[in-house]
Amino acid sequence: xxxxxxxxxxxxxxxxxxxxxxxxxxxxxxxxxxxxxxxxxxxxxxxxxxxxxxxxxxxxxxxxxxxxxxxxxxxxxxxxxxxxxxxxxxxxxxxxxxxxxxxxxxxxxxxxxxxxxxxxxxxxxxxxxxxxxxxxxxxxxxxxxxxxxxxxxxxxxxxxxxxxxxxxxxxxxxxxxxxxxxxxxxxxxxxxxxxxxxxxxxxxxxxxxxxxxxxxxxxxxxxxxxxxxxxxxxxxxxxxxxxxxxxxxxxxxxxxxxxxxxxxxxxxxxxxxxxxxxxxxxxxxxxxxxxxxxxxxxxxxxxxxxxxxxxxxxxxxxxxxxxxxxxxxxxxxxxxxxxxxxxxxxxxxxxxxxxxxxxxxxxxxxxxxxxxxxxxxxxxxxxxxxxxxxxxxxxxxxxxxxxxxxxxxxxxxxxxxxxxxxxxxxxxxxxxxxxxxxxxxxxxxxxxxxxxxxxxxxxxxxxxxxxxxxxxxxxxxxxxxxxxxxxxxxxxxxxxxxxxxxxxxxxxxxxxxxxxxxxxxxxxxxx
Numbered sequence: 018x019x020x021x022x023x024x025x026x027x028x029x030x031x032x033x034x035x036x037x038x039x040x041x042x043x044x045x046x047x048x049x050x051x052x053x054x055x056x057x058x059x060x061x062x063x064x065x066x067x068x069x070x071x072x073x074x075x076x077x078x079x080x081x082x083x084x085x086x087x088x089x090x091x092x093x094x095x096x097x098x099x100x101x102x103x104x105x106x107x108x109x110x111x112x113x114x115x116x117x118x119x120x121x122x123x124x125x126x127x128x129x130x131x132x133x134x135x136x137x138x139x140x141x142x143x144x145x146x147x148x149x150x151x152x153x154x155x156x157x158x159x160x161x162x163x164x165x166x167x168x169x170x171x172x173x174x175x176x177x178x179x180x181x182x183x184x185x186x187x188x189x190x191x192x193x194x195x196x197x198x199x200x201x202x203x204x205x206x207x208x209x210x211x212x213x214x215x216x217x218x219x220x221x222x223x224x225x226x227x228x229x230x231x232x233x234x235x236x237x238x239x240x241x242x243x244x245x246x247x248x249x250x251x252x253x254x255x256x257x258x259x260x261x262x263x264x265x266x267x268x269x270x271x272x273x274x275x276x277x278x279x280x281x282x283x284x285x286x287x288x289x290x291x292x293x294x295x296x297x298x299x300x301x302x303x304x305x306x307x308x309x310x311x312x313x314x315x316x317x318x319x320x321x322x323x324x325x326x327x328x329x330x331x332x333x334x335x336x337x338x339x340x341x342x343x344x345x346x347x348x349x350x351x352x353x354x355x356x357x358x359x360x361x362x363x364x365x366x367x368x369x370x371x372x373x374x375x376x377x378x379x380x381x382x383x384x385x386x387x388x389x390x391x392x393x394x395x396x397x398x399x400x401x402x403x404x405x406x407x408x409x410x411x412x413x414x415x416x417x418x419x420x421x422x423x424x425x426x427x428x429x430x431x432x433x434x435x436x437x438x439x440x441x442x443x444x445x446x447x448x449x450x451x452x453x454x455x456x457x458x459x460x461x462x463x464x465x466x467x468x469x470x471x472x473x474x475x476x477x478x479x480x481x482x483x484x485x486x487x488x489x490x491x492x493x494x495x496x497x498x499x500x501x502x503x504x505x506x507x508x509x510x511x512x513x514x515x516x517x518x519x520x521x522x523x524x525x526x527x528x529x530x531x532x533x534x535x536x537x538x539x540x541x542x543x544x
Contacts, residue, residue, distance in 0.1 A: 105126075159185060191223060352458045
């Protein structure tokens with residue numbers, strides 16, 4: 018008889034061979050990232066600690082792959098303790114090989130789409146242990162017909178309707194509801210982004226209202242669980258039971274499931290009032306909802322920098338402008354990427370151009386093609402090189418008129434980098450920049466435009482902008498990180514609305530008494 022360890026070695030060899038037969042891009046599109054053996058073992062051992070003896074396991078894995086979780090299951094439990102085991106795998110590339118690996122076991126493996134399968138009708142046929150690493154298929158890889166079908170199925174089962182931006186893993190969680198026996202245990206290995214993004218709201222409602230959420234373990238983003246997927250992972254545990262009154266959820270961070278670095282219990286009342294769950298357990302569990310705090314969005318209109326759709330064509334050096342003899346009137350100074358901007362305060366020359374080493378200019382022209390062709394032949398000739406390269410048919414270009422015009426993003430006095438990493442030299446992944454020039458910014462920056470009330474204070478006190486910039490830089494890394502989101506490898510990102518949620522109390526201390534009331538009135542009446 019072949020040992021379980023030998024079977025696992027065979028499975029890993031098959032997994033490597035099957036993965037190498039597909040391109041990385043193909044696996045990314047299909048969300049196929051196999052669970053490492055150590056992590057699968059850790060998950061099943063933890064599941065065992067939550068189950069009640071005598072074990073009578075009815076096991077389900079809706080995204081089976083080659084069977085990393087099933088392999089861990091049969092190592093954690095004896096054959097007599099496993100009553101039934103069922104898997105679903107949509108891709109025959111993996112499913113056919115998995116059937117060969119597990120042919121001598123009692124596993125029933127369906128080569129079928131779990132999201133289209135009908136759940137059992139009786140509780141005896143349903144499953145009391147579900148462990149799954151669902152496919153991480155992003156929403157833009159789901160066609161509209163599939164999205165509509167999945168949304169309707171989820172709404173029928175849970176009463177919730179997911180956003181069109183939700184990834185396939187969200188639907189797997191919801192659709193599995195009909196497959197679980199009463200008091201059954203589920204463990205989901207999923208991207209942690211659902212804890213923070215808007216489309217994750219319905220999943221969080223499901224976890225709080227329809228089941229008893231037991232624990233969420235978030236891995237340290239620097240400890241990427243999947244070597245071939247840049248994603249920050251979490252394991253979500255819940256029971257198929259009504260949540261008890263005054264329930265609290267265990268949040269753990271770092272380390273392993275069995276030996277986490279940080280542990281805290283957060284009440285469901287706090288979770289309901291928290292827009293972002295990824296701050297737990299590292300942040301305090303208190304939620305400041307009684308007193309309306311001043312936020313950055315109260316002082317600034319925050320927008321992402323402009324997206325050209327083809328930076329190498331639309332963003333030019335002075336040398337390239339001279340080479341093609343392009344008219345200066347269609348050139349706007351634009352800042353380089355943050356990695357090429359060593360300073361955090363940008364001075365300007367007499368014409369408003371930034372005094373930096375890497376000088377760049379944005380090509381933007383609103384004139385119709387006929388006018389450009391007749392009046393600016395050099396520019397017309399340059400634009401035709403873009404047409405020949407198909408740039409006019411790209412998504413952003415096709416939605417602009419004319420295709421070479423850019424969106425309106427005037428220079429902003431304050432900027433924040435859109436993404437970054439924490440390292441030994443710099444604990445803050447985000448930089449605030451004071452811009453004295455007329456340079457606009459690409460979409461690797463967030464642009465903070467002062468609202469009218471703050472503009473008025475700048476007019477009254479010319480020294481105030483620098484003090485506000487210094488106050489922005491005093492916002493702690495913990496505050497900014499808790500508002501943003503983090504990906505595998507420790508890459509932090511922040512969208513405009515997320516930065517807008519950050520506290521502006523340290524800026525408020527710089528402003529005169531009564532400013533808050535004046536500011537609220539100006540916002541109320543549309544500034």
